[in-house]
Amino acid sequence: xxxxxxxxxxxxxxxxxxxxxxxxxxxxxxxxxxxxxxxxxxxxxxxxxxxxxxxxxxxxxxxxxxxxxxxxxxxxxxxxxxxxxxxxxxxxxxxxxxxxxxxxxxxxxxxxxxxxxxxxxxxxxxxxxxxxxxxxxxx
Amino acid sequence: xxxxxxxxxxxxxxxxxxxxxxxxxxxxxxxxxxxxxxxxxxxxxxxxxxxxxxxxxxxxxxxxxxxxxxxxxxxxxxxxxxxxxxxxxxxxxxxxxxxxxxxxxxxxxxxxxxxxxxxxxxxxxxxxxxxxxxxxxxxxxxxxxxxxxxxxxxxxxxxxxxxxxxxxxxxxxxxxxxxxxxxxxxxxxxxxxxxxxxxxxxxxxxxxxxxxxxxxxxxxxxxxxxxxxxxxxxxxxxxxxxxxxxxxxxxxxxxxxxxxxxxxxxxxxxxxxxxxxxxxxxxxxxxxxxxxxxxxxxxxxxxxxxxxxxxxxxxxxxxxxxxxxxxxxxxxxxxxxxxxxxxxxxxxxxxxxxxxxxxx
Amino acid sequence: xxxxxxxxxxxxxxxxxxxxxxxxxxxxxxxxxxxxxxxxxxxxxxxxxxxxxxxxxxxxxxxxxxxxxxxxxxxxxxxxxxxxxxxxxxxxxxxxxxxxxxxxxxxxxxxxxxxxxxxxxxxxxxxxxxxxxxxxxxx
Numbered sequence: 001x002x003x004x005x006x007x008x009x010x011x012x013x014x015x016x017x018x019x020x021x022x023x024x025x026x027x028x029x030x031x032x033x034x035x036x037x038x039x040x041x042x043x044x045x046x047x048x049x050x051x052x053x054x055x056x057x058x059x060x061x062x063x064x065x066x067x068x069x070x071x072x073x074x075x076x077x078x079x080x081x082x083x084x085x086x087x088x089x090x091x092x093x094x095x096x097x098x099x100x101x102x103x104x105x106x107x108x109x110x111x112x113x114x115x116x117x118x119x120x121x122x123x124x125x126x127x128x129x130x131x132x133x134x135x136x137x138x139x
Numbered sequence: 140x141x142x143x144x145x146x147x148x149x150x151x152x153x154x155x156x157x158x159x160x161x162x163x164x165x166x167x168x169x170x171x172x173x174x175x176x177x178x179x180x181x182x183x184x185x186x187x188x189x190x191x192x193x194x195x196x197x198x199x200x201x202x203x204x205x206x207x208x209x210x211x212x213x214x215x216x217x218x219x220x221x222x223x224x225x226x227x228x229x230x231x232x233x234x235x236x237x238x239x240x241x242x243x244x245x246x247x248x249x250x251x252x253x254x255x256x257x258x259x260x261x262x263x264x265x266x267x268x269x270x271x272x273x274x275x276x277x278x279x280x281x282x283x284x285x286x287x288x289x290x291x292x293x294x295x296x297x298x299x300x301x302x303x304x305x306x307x308x309x310x311x312x313x314x315x316x317x318x319x320x321x322x323x324x325x326x327x328x329x330x331x332x333x334x335x336x337x338x339x340x341x342x343x344x345x346x347x348x349x350x351x352x353x354x355x356x357x358x359x360x361x362x363x364x365x366x367x368x369x370x371x372x373x374x375x376x377x378x379x380x381x382x383x384x385x386x387x388x389x390x391x392x393x394x395x396x397x398x399x400x401x402x403x404x405x406x407x408x409x410x411x412x413x414x415x416x417x418x419x420x421x422x423x424x425x426x427x428x429x430x431x432x433x434x435x436x437x438x439x440x441x442x443x444x445x446x447x448x449x450x451x452x453x454x455x456x457x458x459x460x461x462x463x464x465x466x467x468x469x470x471x472x473x474x475x476x477x478x479x480x481x482x483x484x485x486x487x488x489x490x491x492x493x494x495x496x497x498x499x
Numbered sequence: 500x501x502x503x504x505x506x507x508x509x510x511x512x513x514x515x516x517x518x519x520x521x522x523x524x525x526x527x528x529x530x531x532x533x534x535x536x537x538x539x540x541x542x543x544x545x546x547x548x549x550x551x552x553x554x555x556x557x558x559x560x561x562x563x564x565x566x567x568x569x570x571x572x573x574x575x576x577x578x579x580x581x582x583x584x585x586x587x588x589x590x591x592x593x594x595x596x597x598x599x600x601x602x603x604x605x606x607x608x609x610x611x612x613x614x615x616x617x618x619x620x621x622x623x624x625x626x627x628x629x630x631x632x633x634x635x636x637x638x
Binding site: 022 | 201
């Protein structure tokens, strides 16, 4: 019963945290574009959070670089459970165009478990919107 | 007074991209800044060497998402010079049109971010709402909002019809009236001025010592714009004003950027009106003759320098990218010295950082 | 530029151009601080634009690009066994980041560099990935 209540509460207003693990910034500006008046994701109660400790969904962009790896792990640890990870962008899914670069480890799933992948280079705001919605529906 | 070290980044709400600042404060004032970058360093300069000349274009586009087009423009311009390719006039005009659209998009994006970071959410909403118009224009032309994939060696990959350019002009006219409103906010709004005026002042000497570029330098009275002073592409045929201010603070940088946005809209109209007919690209050879070239363009944040060397093969032998954010970052430890910790966010966002460009 | 040539006594064969028409001067490594100082003094608008490093014919070549009233490149050859050069970050702090990048990427040692730590690579990385001998990542 409490579990169900918990999940219901979780579904209503998920708070997101964004982190660029080494991408080109293209997906990040589209992500931020979700908060502008045209797309306005906030009307669904989805808020951007500053601290990992307040977040439910971690949205990661970009491939993981060697230098950013410990920070990404730490951010993931700091998010309270239940937590969900959405990867936005082709390079976050597999390493994409940067796969063979010397400083790139590969996709986000090399470091932390991922719930949903959204390929695209860069992803359109509508697509990110849809992915967040899909993730919420699965909760 | 006791000293305290505050770590900021790599994940921090004022930073859209990861950098790390270890800020040492005494009371409210910053005494020392330890700056770390390289979190998004991927090694593109090395990766380019393993690709052929044309394959390198999409990779170079992904050095940075905000100024993606200007990077490929600089690269293609350099390779075309090396290979001696005569690019059709129409292609050059369309390429320049995209560069100016990108400048509008980048400056409006920055204005929104700075508004958000100084606590004016409304500014963010206005600027990003208006920015969607220019995104629509870019999408109609090239099919991409952020990465346009518009350039190729020997020309461009889009060819708008007269109906499409007319529709773009209509959107740009609508945008112009909105940018005028934004400029009025920046110029007259008491709350914006009091938060930005007198912050992060740099004089001409600082600018020169650190080699700062673009709007940051022009806000401190350095009258230098690559588009006018080292003319490339079709800029000699266009008339525009280089915006210079003398105050050197964050407010002056904001003013320079909104005025530049107005100029860019005027340039876009000018280009569309003058747009010549003909082909949009010529075939590029697989091999590029031996040689070297320094290709430079004025990106939204300042001068981008590419050094390209060919050994006559199918691959570039060396592509060196120098982006304008690197010197800006270099100036931070000195710029933030003695500043109150509350003003730090304004100064950092006022510089318009693009970390993906700087780290490559 | 002509005053610099006479000031340093540079032979005419050391003067060239890099397309599109930027003059270049070949210098021995010892002459660099003097030349840079002189350049920055005679032209009040000159600043250091970039330091380009490349590995070429078993040598390192450094190209210092100065932008001012007149653009100028100073080209310096260094041997691969002893890549040593005087740092110019005391003359212009702009050089600091470029020199640090050259140091970690190619292993060129700059004497008198203000902060010898890695700039872009992880702290413990000393492999100089931009060298030709650095292995490419397995695809």
